[in-house]
Amino acid sequence: MGAFETLRIANTALGAHQVWLDALAGNIANANTVKRTSEDAFQATYVEFDPRGDGGVDVAGFAAGDPEGRMVHSPGHPLADEDGYVRLPDIDMAAQMSQLVMAQRGYQASVQVTKTAQDTYGAALQIGAR
Template identity: 70%
Template sequence: MGAFDMLSIANTGLGAHQTWLDALGGNIANVNTIKPMTENAYQAKFVVFQPRADGGVDVAGLAQSSAEGRVTSMPDSPLADADGYVRAPDVDMASEMSQLIMAQRGYQSSVQVTKTAQDTYGSALSIGEGR
Protein backbone atom coordinates (compact mmCIF):
# COMPACT_ATOMS: atom_id res chain seq x y z
CA MET A 1 0.00 0.00 0.00
CA GLY A 2 1.38 3.34 -1.03
CA ALA A 3 1.33 6.46 1.06
CA PHE A 4 -1.24 8.10 -1.19
CA ASP A 5 -3.48 5.04 -0.78
CA MET A 6 -3.44 5.69 2.96
CA LEU A 7 -4.75 9.22 2.40
CA SER A 8 -7.44 8.00 0.03
CA ILE A 9 -8.69 5.38 2.49
CA ALA A 10 -8.63 7.87 5.38
CA ASN A 11 -10.59 10.32 3.24
CA THR A 12 -13.36 7.77 2.65
CA GLY A 13 -13.47 7.17 6.40
CA LEU A 14 -13.80 10.91 7.07
CA GLY A 15 -16.72 11.21 4.66
CA ALA A 16 -18.49 8.11 5.97
CA HIS A 17 -18.13 9.13 9.61
CA GLN A 18 -19.29 12.68 8.85
CA THR A 19 -22.44 11.28 7.23
CA TRP A 20 -22.98 9.05 10.28
CA LEU A 21 -22.51 12.01 12.64
CA ASP A 22 -24.99 14.10 10.62
CA ALA A 23 -27.62 11.33 10.74
CA LEU A 24 -27.15 10.83 14.48
CA GLY A 25 -27.38 14.58 15.08
CA GLY A 26 -30.73 14.69 13.27
CA ASN A 27 -32.03 11.71 15.23
CA ILE A 28 -31.01 13.20 18.57
CA ALA A 29 -32.41 16.62 17.66
CA ASN A 30 -35.79 15.06 16.83
CA VAL A 31 -36.08 12.61 19.72
CA ASN A 32 -38.92 14.67 21.26
CA THR A 33 -40.69 15.57 18.00
CA ILE A 34 -44.31 14.54 18.23
CA LYS A 35 -46.85 14.39 15.43
CA PRO A 36 -50.61 13.93 15.29
CA MET A 37 -51.87 10.39 14.75
CA THR A 38 -52.87 11.39 11.21
CA GLU A 39 -49.21 12.03 10.26
CA ASN A 40 -46.06 9.92 10.15
CA ALA A 41 -43.68 10.04 13.09
CA TYR A 42 -40.17 11.41 12.59
CA GLN A 43 -38.21 8.63 10.93
CA ALA A 44 -34.74 8.11 12.36
CA LYS A 45 -31.95 7.84 9.78
CA PHE A 46 -29.45 4.99 9.76
CA VAL A 47 -26.36 5.07 7.56
CA VAL A 48 -25.63 1.94 5.51
CA PHE A 49 -21.92 1.44 4.83
CA GLN A 50 -20.31 -0.57 2.06
CA PRO A 51 -16.66 -1.69 1.96
CA ARG A 52 -14.52 -0.73 -1.01
CA ALA A 53 -12.03 -2.97 -2.78
CA ASP A 54 -9.18 -0.59 -1.87
CA GLY A 55 -9.88 -0.88 1.87
CA GLY A 56 -11.96 2.29 2.17
CA VAL A 57 -15.66 2.63 2.86
CA ASP A 58 -18.58 4.16 1.00
CA VAL A 59 -21.99 5.24 2.19
CA ALA A 60 -24.36 2.90 0.33
CA GLY A 61 -27.43 4.81 1.47
CA LEU A 62 -29.68 5.78 4.35
CA ALA A 63 -32.28 3.54 5.94
CA GLN A 64 -35.15 4.93 7.99
CA SER A 65 -37.06 3.73 11.00
CA SER A 66 -40.77 3.02 10.90
CA ALA A 67 -43.10 5.89 10.01
CA GLU A 68 -45.50 4.52 12.60
CA GLY A 69 -43.15 5.42 15.45
CA ARG A 70 -44.37 4.96 19.02
CA VAL A 71 -47.95 5.73 19.90
CA THR A 72 -47.76 7.77 23.10
CA SER A 73 -50.44 9.06 25.44
CA MET A 74 -50.23 12.87 25.72
CA PRO A 75 -53.76 14.06 26.37
CA ASP A 76 -52.61 17.64 27.13
CA SER A 77 -50.89 18.04 23.76
CA PRO A 78 -52.66 20.18 21.16
CA LEU A 79 -51.58 17.53 18.62
CA ALA A 80 -53.33 14.69 20.46
CA ASP A 81 -56.28 12.92 18.87
CA ALA A 82 -59.66 12.53 20.61
CA ASP A 83 -58.25 9.65 22.69
CA GLY A 84 -55.18 11.69 23.75
CA TYR A 85 -52.57 9.91 21.58
CA VAL A 86 -49.72 11.26 19.45
CA ARG A 87 -46.93 9.71 17.41
CA ALA A 88 -43.38 9.94 18.76
CA PRO A 89 -40.24 8.81 16.94
CA ASP A 90 -38.94 5.33 17.62
CA VAL A 91 -35.52 6.62 18.69
CA ASP A 92 -33.55 5.03 21.54
CA MET A 93 -31.48 7.85 23.02
CA ALA A 94 -29.00 5.46 24.74
CA SER A 95 -28.28 3.74 21.43
CA GLU A 96 -27.95 7.06 19.61
CA MET A 97 -25.45 8.36 22.18
CA SER A 98 -23.40 5.13 22.03
CA GLN A 99 -23.30 5.36 18.24
CA LEU A 100 -22.36 9.04 18.49
CA ILE A 101 -19.28 8.13 20.53
CA MET A 102 -18.32 5.42 18.00
CA ALA A 103 -18.78 7.82 15.07
CA GLN A 104 -16.71 10.52 16.81
CA ARG A 105 -13.89 8.06 17.54
CA GLY A 106 -13.92 6.80 13.96
CA TYR A 107 -13.77 10.35 12.63
CA GLN A 108 -10.90 11.18 15.00
CA SER A 109 -9.03 8.05 13.87
CA SER A 110 -9.36 9.02 10.22
CA VAL A 111 -8.08 12.52 11.03
CA GLN A 112 -5.09 11.03 12.86
CA VAL A 113 -4.27 8.76 9.92
CA THR A 114 -4.38 11.79 7.61
CA LYS A 115 -2.11 13.77 9.93
CA THR A 116 0.36 10.89 10.22
CA ALA A 117 0.45 10.48 6.43
CA GLN A 118 1.10 14.21 5.99
CA ASP A 119 3.93 14.07 8.53
CA THR A 120 5.40 11.05 6.73
CA TYR A 121 5.25 12.87 3.38
CA GLY A 122 6.88 15.92 4.93
CA SER A 123 9.71 13.81 6.34
CA ALA A 124 10.23 12.05 3.02
CA LEU A 125 10.40 15.37 1.18
CA SER A 126 12.92 16.78 3.64
CA ILE A 127 15.36 13.90 3.10
CA GLY A 128 18.30 15.26 1.21
CA GLU A 129 17.57 18.89 2.00
CA GLY A 130 20.18 19.02 4.75
CA ARG A 131 23.21 19.05 2.43
Protein backbone atom coordinates in the same frame (compact mmCIF):
# COMPACT_ATOMS: atom_id res chain seq x y z
CA MET B 1 1.08 0.91 1.42
CA GLY B 2 2.24 4.39 0.48
CA ALA B 3 1.36 7.69 2.09
CA PHE B 4 -0.98 8.64 -0.77
CA GLU B 5 -2.86 5.35 -0.45
CA THR B 6 -3.16 5.87 3.30
CA LEU B 7 -4.48 9.39 2.73
CA ARG B 8 -7.03 8.15 0.22
CA ILE B 9 -8.34 5.45 2.55
CA ALA B 10 -8.45 7.82 5.53
CA ASN B 11 -10.29 10.37 3.38
CA THR B 12 -13.05 7.88 2.57
CA ALA B 13 -13.35 7.09 6.29
CA LEU B 14 -13.55 10.79 7.15
CA GLY B 15 -16.38 11.28 4.68
CA ALA B 16 -18.27 8.21 5.86
CA HIS B 17 -17.95 9.17 9.53
CA GLN B 18 -19.10 12.72 8.79
CA VAL B 19 -22.25 11.41 7.08
CA TRP B 20 -22.85 9.09 10.04
CA LEU B 21 -22.39 11.97 12.52
CA ASP B 22 -24.82 14.14 10.54
CA ALA B 23 -27.46 11.41 10.51
CA LEU B 24 -27.07 10.78 14.23
CA ALA B 25 -27.32 14.49 14.98
CA GLY B 26 -30.58 14.68 13.05
CA ASN B 27 -31.97 11.63 14.83
CA ILE B 28 -31.05 12.95 18.27
CA ALA B 29 -32.40 16.42 17.50
CA ASN B 30 -35.75 14.98 16.41
CA ALA B 31 -36.13 12.26 19.05
CA ASN B 32 -38.93 14.23 20.73
CA THR B 33 -40.70 15.45 17.59
CA VAL B 34 -44.42 15.14 18.25
CA LYS B 35 -46.87 14.46 15.43
CA ARG B 36 -50.59 13.94 15.23
CA THR B 37 -51.67 10.30 15.29
CA SER B 38 -52.92 10.72 11.72
CA GLU B 39 -49.37 11.61 10.56
CA ASP B 40 -46.23 9.53 10.19
CA ALA B 41 -43.69 9.85 12.99
CA PHE B 42 -40.29 11.38 12.32
CA GLN B 43 -38.24 8.65 10.67
CA ALA B 44 -34.71 8.21 11.91
CA THR B 45 -31.97 8.00 9.29
CA TYR B 46 -29.62 5.03 9.42
CA VAL B 47 -26.47 5.10 7.28
CA GLU B 48 -25.45 1.98 5.39
CA PHE B 49 -21.76 1.50 4.58
CA ASP B 50 -20.07 -0.53 1.88
CA PRO B 51 -16.39 -1.50 2.12
CA ARG B 52 -14.32 -0.90 -0.98
CA GLY B 53 -12.14 -3.66 -2.34
CA ASP B 54 -9.14 -1.31 -2.20
CA GLY B 55 -9.42 -0.57 1.52
CA GLY B 56 -11.73 2.42 1.63
CA VAL B 57 -15.38 2.74 2.59
CA ASP B 58 -18.38 4.24 0.83
CA VAL B 59 -21.79 5.33 2.04
CA ALA B 60 -23.98 2.77 0.28
CA GLY B 61 -27.26 4.41 1.18
CA PHE B 62 -29.69 5.28 3.90
CA ALA B 63 -32.43 3.38 5.67
CA ALA B 64 -35.41 5.11 7.25
CA GLY B 65 -36.85 4.34 10.65
CA ASP B 66 -40.37 3.13 11.30
CA PRO B 67 -43.00 5.72 10.27
CA GLU B 68 -45.42 4.21 12.82
CA GLY B 69 -43.25 5.45 15.68
CA ARG B 70 -44.84 4.99 19.07
CA MET B 71 -48.09 6.22 20.50
CA VAL B 72 -47.83 8.18 23.74
CA HIS B 73 -50.74 9.20 25.94
CA SER B 74 -50.45 12.96 26.41
CA PRO B 75 -53.99 14.38 26.72
CA GLY B 76 -52.81 17.93 27.41
CA HIS B 77 -50.72 18.19 24.24
CA PRO B 78 -52.19 20.47 21.54
CA LEU B 79 -51.63 17.78 18.87
CA ALA B 80 -53.31 15.00 20.87
CA ASP B 81 -56.18 13.15 19.24
CA GLU B 82 -59.61 12.71 20.84
CA ASP B 83 -58.24 9.83 22.95
CA GLY B 84 -55.28 11.94 24.14
CA TYR B 85 -52.55 10.25 22.08
CA VAL B 86 -49.70 11.71 20.03
CA ARG B 87 -47.13 10.01 17.81
CA LEU B 88 -43.42 10.11 18.66
CA PRO B 89 -40.49 8.63 16.74
CA ASP B 90 -39.27 5.17 17.69
CA ILE B 91 -35.72 6.32 18.43
CA ASP B 92 -33.63 4.58 21.07
CA MET B 93 -31.59 7.41 22.57
CA ALA B 94 -29.13 5.06 24.29
CA ALA B 95 -28.33 3.39 20.96
CA GLN B 96 -28.04 6.75 19.21
CA MET B 97 -25.67 8.10 21.85
CA SER B 98 -23.54 4.92 21.72
CA GLN B 99 -23.31 5.21 17.95
CA LEU B 100 -22.45 8.89 18.30
CA VAL B 101 -19.44 8.01 20.47
CA MET B 102 -18.34 5.35 17.94
CA ALA B 103 -18.71 7.77 15.02
CA GLN B 104 -16.77 10.49 16.86
CA ARG B 105 -13.95 8.08 17.73
CA GLY B 106 -13.80 6.81 14.16
CA TYR B 107 -13.66 10.35 12.82
CA GLN B 108 -10.89 11.25 15.29
CA ALA B 109 -8.91 8.14 14.32
CA SER B 110 -9.23 9.00 10.63
CA VAL B 111 -8.01 12.53 11.31
CA GLN B 112 -5.00 11.14 13.19
CA VAL B 113 -4.19 8.73 10.35
CA THR B 114 -4.39 11.62 7.88
CA LYS B 115 -2.11 13.78 10.01
CA THR B 116 0.43 10.98 10.46
CA ALA B 117 0.46 10.20 6.72
CA GLN B 118 0.94 13.88 5.89
CA ASP B 119 3.80 14.16 8.39
CA THR B 120 5.43 11.03 6.97
CA TYR B 121 5.13 12.31 3.42
CA GLY B 122 6.48 15.71 4.46
CA ALA B 123 9.46 14.08 6.17
CA ALA B 124 10.19 12.03 3.05
CA LEU B 125 10.15 15.19 0.96
CA GLN B 126 12.59 16.84 3.35
CA ILE B 127 14.97 13.89 3.06
CA GLY B 128 14.88 14.17 -0.71
CA ALA B 129 15.48 17.92 -0.57
CA ARG B 130 18.82 17.58 1.28
